[in-house]
Amino acid sequence: MSRTISAQLECPNRSDWPTDGQPISLCHRLMGSYSTDHQAQFGPQGWSVSFLPGRSFTHAETQLALEAAEASARISALARLVGLTALELTAMATNSSTAQGGGQ
Structure with a gap:
């Protein structure tokens, strides 16, 4: 499930990033998550994601990686409960799920 991201040209501080209800925001050459501290930066080789060092991603892959980080944070919170x-x-x-025939 892909989500739309917000766009803004200038926002040097993360606290200035747009907060229009979207979970992931794009700010110039930075992309970040509102519910985690993870972020990505665009460079000459493509996007690099804070928790996936040494790898380059497309814009779509970066957005999915940040969404996965948010999902992981949600699973962690539910697990603690x-x-x-x-x-x-x-x-x-x-x-x-696998034992009941629901897995791959």
Whole structure:
């Protein structure tokens, strides 16, 4: 599920980034998430994402990577509510789904 991002030409401070209800914002050569500290920067080789060092991405791939970081943060929050880590919850949900024929 792809989301539209906000655009603004000048916003040197992250606190100045547009907040029009979108979870990911584009500011000149920076893209970031409102619900995590992760961000991406555009350079000569393409986009680089803070939590995926050493790799270059297209604009669409960068947006998806930031959305994945937001989803991961949401899973972590839900896992804490049931007394698990995000890894435990994900593994249990994946194994349960696979055992019941719902996995790949």
